[in-house]
Amino acid sequence: MTAPEIIFDDVSKFYGDVLGVNRVTLHIPPGITSLVGPNGSGKTTLMNLMVGIIRADRGALTVRGISPDHPEQLMRIVGYATQYDAAPRGMTGLEFVSMALMLHGFTQAEATRRAWAALDRVSLTDAAKRKVGAYSKGMRQRARLAQALAHDPDVLVLDEPLNGLDPLVRAETIAAFREYADQGRHVILSSHVLQEVDVFSDQVILIANGAIMAEGQIRSVREEMHEHPSQFILHCRDAARVASMLIGDAHVSEVKILDDGAGLLVMTRRRDDLAAALSRIAIAGIEIDGVIPADENVDALYEYLIGGGR
């Protein structure tokens, strides 16, 4: 049986004359998927399309087999923490979460119990009975996260979920995402903290100007980019000698000795050829202490694909 997916099939969305996303086709498997792109690139549009609060002008999409045209089914399995900061007037944090649960059909007692549990997960129980309007930005963020988590959905859609969280809560939240994803659920999130996304995402979707630039695991995306050389840092004692042995190889486009002289940066168009070259160097008796990929992070991909603007 195939895993349930989130499928975008040639989806386009325009806001009047302004492009939202253009002809997006995606198959998102369970796990943590990060949408990465600059402001206005279409990340929020993709998320809003997923939950049906905006409609595609063209194409079709389903979330685990359910169309956004059926919110009564879809929102039972989806929790969405939007970037919209406002909550209905006069609601406390507890009401904000429990009222949403009551719309799911939970009794008031059960909704309250679940709301406390969700608020506890985001460390917001102390402020649960204060008005959401009086919360700080970070607290509102956590309240939205609690609301998204409270009904234990199969798909978590989180727009910039780590903004405004303190380091401890951030670490706990990321751990919760991991736990969710490990249960075969979807966690779709967008973030500007690229290093974090890099670390905990199962796959990334790079988006710019409403178009998908790349998708997949960070490493595999990187490998598909043949036009950009891969970068490796070699840690070794005799950097100058290693550099002289590599510079003549056809697959090597550039070699730079690091400022501290304790290694060098090598750019290669063919990873396998570099591996063979390193074996040759080792056989020649030159010790290589470590080989570290220098551009298998989202920042580097981003720069290659989109052209430098993070």
Add this chain to the structure above:
Amino acid sequence: MNISTELRQIGVIARLELRRAFLSKRSFWVYLLALFPAVIFFGHAIEVKVRQDRWSREGTVQPAVLDRLNRGMTYNEVIKAAGTPIRDFEWERRRRDEDDTVRMRHVLLFDGRRRSDLTFRNDLLESVHTRPLASLDEDRQVFAGVFQFFFLRVAVFFGCLGIFLNLFRGEMLDKTLHFWLLAPARREVLLLGKYLSGLVASSLIFVLGTVLCFAALLWANDPVEVQQYMNTAAGHELFRYLLATVLGCVGYGSVFLAAGLLVRNPIVPIVIVLFWESIIGFLPQMLQKLSVLYYLQSVCPVSAPVEEGTPALVRLLLSPAAPSSVWVAVLGLLGLTALVLYAASRVVRKIEIDYATD
């Protein structure tokens, strides 16, 4: 999803929205509109009570004395029969075409219920104008006029506009509509829940206004007359006024709920609906049925007074609707409301979050 779940969702949505409908700052002027006529009627009642109390202390005459007053009686004869009047004011009048100065006198008598204004000319009673301090019949006419010309056309109209137009549009302005759209509920369920909350809130507010107004009307008048009225037409008339109030909320509520889904600028629906409701008297019977006011006028128990000599055009504007039976009116209005809500449900299915452009 079964019906009972959806009904429960409608209940939850309505309950959540009710608090906002009753307590939001936007609702403040709805209370003002709803209670304004009651304030006027209570003011009138208090004035009657204060005057009655003061005049009773200053001296009343026997009712039979007031009935015996006739033109031609002298001032002394009247005073002898009635005793000291409540007010006795004398002045001299001289007209250009008259050579002599005329001595005029105004005397006010009160028998505890009726007041009698007497005018003397050279000490001879020239005119007698006796009337109840407060007249239930007259007050009922005034009530009918206030109810139809102010309460239904202004208070309920603008009150519903304030409550129902904001059910969706207000959420869009507050950037909170997504909270509702992310609920696992059909959009039609959301629409009905919100409509129900608006309906309950507006109906309660305006029913309260009507009841207070009616209570003030009764309080101002003679208890005997009121008792007689209570035993005959009062229950029926109050029921019809309350029915018209609730139906006004039902009808205008649906129209403004739909308008709030369709337009961003509230001026547009106000002008269009106000214009439509005003001109229905000039429209063919078929089109008149697409007006809320057409049905409401048929439900009102007492025709609103239109003064004699009022131009036909104005008369048509003030009282345009052809009379129809109450139950036809009720069913007609409910049918019109169902039609409007159905159209609104088509729109709400496609509603999108678009905060940036608001």
